[in-house]
Amino acid sequence: xxxxxxxxxxxxxxxxxxxxxxxxxxxxxxxxxxxxxxxxxxxxxxxxxxxxxxxxxxxxxxxxxxxxxxxxxxxxxxxxxxxxxxxxxxxxxxxxxxxxxxxxxxxxxxxxxxxxxxxxxxxxxxxxxxxxxxxxxxxxxxxxxxxxxxxxxxxxxxxxxxxxxxxxxxxxxxxxxxxxxxxxxxxxxxxxxxxxxxxxxxxxxxxxxxxxxxxxxxxxxxxxxxxxxxxxxxxxxxxxxxxxxxxxxxxxxxxxxxxxxxxxxxxxxxxxxxxxxxxxxxxxxxxxxxxxxxxxxxxxxxxxxxxxxxxxxxxxxxxxxxxxxxxxxxxxxxxxxxxxxxxxxxxxxxxxxxxxxxxxxxxxxxxxxxxxxxxxxxxxxxxxxxxxxxxxxxxxxxxxxxxxxxxxxxxxxxxxxxxxxxxxxxxxxxxxxxxxxxxxxxxxxxxxxxxxxxxx
Amino acid sequence: xxxxxxxxxxxxxxxxxxxxxxxxxxxxxxxxxxxxxxxxxxxxxxxxxxxxxxxxxxxxxxxxxxx
Numbered sequence: 001x002x003x004x005x006x007x008x009x010x011x012x013x014x015x016x017x018x019x020x021x022x023x024x025x026x027x028x029x030x031x032x033x034x035x036x037x038x039x040x041x042x043x044x045x046x047x048x049x050x051x052x053x054x055x056x057x058x059x060x061x062x063x064x065x066x067x068x069x070x071x072x073x074x075x076x077x078x079x080x081x082x083x084x085x086x087x088x089x090x091x092x093x094x095x096x097x098x099x100x101x102x103x104x105x106x107x108x109x110x111x112x113x114x115x116x117x118x119x120x121x122x123x124x125x126x127x128x129x130x131x132x133x134x135x136x137x138x139x140x141x142x143x144x145x146x147x148x149x150x151x152x153x154x155x156x157x158x159x160x161x162x163x164x165x166x167x168x169x170x171x172x173x174x175x176x177x178x179x180x181x182x183x184x185x186x187x188x189x190x191x192x193x194x195x196x197x198x199x200x201x202x203x204x205x206x207x208x209x210x211x212x213x214x215x216x217x218x219x220x221x222x223x224x225x226x227x228x229x230x231x232x233x234x235x236x237x238x239x240x241x242x243x244x245x246x247x248x249x250x251x252x253x254x255x256x257x258x259x260x261x262x263x264x265x266x267x268x269x270x271x272x273x274x275x276x277x278x279x280x281x282x283x284x285x286x287x288x289x290x291x292x293x294x295x296x297x298x299x300x301x302x303x304x305x306x307x308x309x310x311x312x313x314x315x316x317x318x319x320x321x322x323x324x325x326x327x328x329x330x331x332x333x334x335x336x337x338x339x340x341x342x343x344x345x346x347x348x349x350x351x352x353x354x355x356x357x358x359x360x361x362x363x364x365x366x367x368x369x370x371x372x373x374x375x376x377x378x379x380x381x382x383x384x385x386x387x388x389x390x391x392x393x394x395x396x397x398x399x400x401x402x403x404x405x406x407x408x409x410x411x412x413x414x415x416x417x418x419x420x421x422x423x424x425x426x427x428x429x430x431x432x433x434x435x436x437x438x439x440x441x442x443x444x445x446x447x448x449x450x451x452x453x454x455x456x
Numbered sequence: 457x458x459x460x461x462x463x464x465x466x467x468x469x470x471x472x473x474x475x476x477x478x479x480x481x482x483x484x485x486x487x488x489x490x491x492x493x494x495x496x497x498x499x500x501x502x503x504x505x506x507x508x509x510x511x512x513x514x515x516x517x518x519x520x521x522x523x
Contacts, residue, residue: 172512181511183513186514204517281505284467298487
């Protein structure tokens with residue numbers, strides 16, 4: 001400590017040299033020296049002394065922190081700090097206070113300003129835990145329906161744990177290779193400064209990486225006391241309001257911390273956290289391979305079924321068509337038969353007709369022959385007749401000629417007859433002539449002209 | 457391909473196709489389409505799983521000082 005003091009003294013020298021302070025100035029000066037402690041905050045452990053003063057109205061308290069050596073520290077605690085611990089501070093309680101010292105001007109007293117009180121004794125811790133748990137439960141922080149579900153196949157993971165710890169190692173060992181993208185925030189997981197780290201981790205990851213699908217907060221096992229950061233009210237509230245679902249694995253099989261209760265998913269250990277995230281992927285992978293097989297077999301089955309159905313149908317159709325064809329062929333046969341018969345008949349008729357015709361021809365020939373003969377005979381007869389008639393004709397002609405000759409007027413004329421004509425025409429009767437008519441008279445050897453003298 | 461392959465979506469689609477195949481009566485034409493789609497998706501999922509390596513990155517705090 002002395003080396004530190006010496007260095008510090010050297011730095012202060014310029015401020016002290018040749019200076020006389022007033023009381024206020026001095027107190028301010030001392031508080032100025034103490035300022036770094038206000039910025040960094042200090043943690044002091046001790047037991048609550050007998051003298052406790054609590055302001056009934058405002059709720060703040062003044063306590064005395066003592067240690068085994070009997071040293072005392074006067075402390076001031078605002079009401080909200082008291083509220084946070086969930087139990088009333090009592091003499092004899094072992095506590096840890098975090099805050100900074102200052103000199104109270106108006107009281108002239110060295111006083112420790114408490115920012116946070118943490119219980120130390122296990123019994124007290126448990127009591128505090130139960131009170132807080134009840135209160136938070138009633139406020140609805142642990143309700144199952146308020147919990148978010150983790151995506152089935154998470155890829156982007158946030159991890160809040162102590163870097164290099166066994167917990168970290170175990171987590172990564174059991175996180176199987178499925179393309180996880182893990183963003184790790186190094187956080188203390190025990191001691192007084194753990195809480196700040198945890199709060200910062202949750203807030204930072206929510207703020208800078210809002211697309212993370214799960215936030216794993218994990219640490220290995222330890223004493224109940226060492227887990228106190230995870231029973232902190234502010235941590236519960238921050239975890240509750242985290243948009244990214246929280247998986248807590250605080251490595252404590254038997255006792256459940258408040259973070260475990262508010263988390264969206266609780267696993268026992270870092271190992272389990274890694275396994276949990278990988279499980280769906282692993283099962284999904286298996287299921288994929290099954291699906292592949294099922295699809296193939298289902299499709300094969302379908303195709304076989306369809307082929308079978310096609311066979312059935314085609315056989316059915318074939319049978320149907322066979323039947324139809326048979327029927328058609330029967331009726332066709334029948335048609336052909338009747339047609340054939342008809343044609344046969346016709347042909348037979350034709351043949352018989354032909355025969356008949358042949359017969360007729362024969363008859364005709366015969367008839368013709370007869371006719372020919374008849375004609376021949378006829379013509380022969382005709383010839384004979386002609387000859388006869390020719391002869392007869394000749395004879396007749398001769399006769400007629402004779403007659404004609406006898407009738408010949410010339411003959412008559414030569415016999416002494418004459419032909420009297422009046423105006424060319426022959427006069428056959430005397431009555432046709434009157435006196436004075438001019439007449440001609442043909443004699444065998446000539447003609448005379450005369451005039452009628454009188455008619456007797 | 458600018459489109460990112462969504463494993464979860466593909467997986468869900470495969471499950472749907474599996475369900476569809478459980479039906480009593482299915483249309484052959486559709487079955488062949490779904491089979492092809494299913495096998496395509498399965499292939500892509502398997503690729504995704506095969507190629508996957510985990511990536512680890514430590515986050516540094518933005519602010520080194522507390523308030």
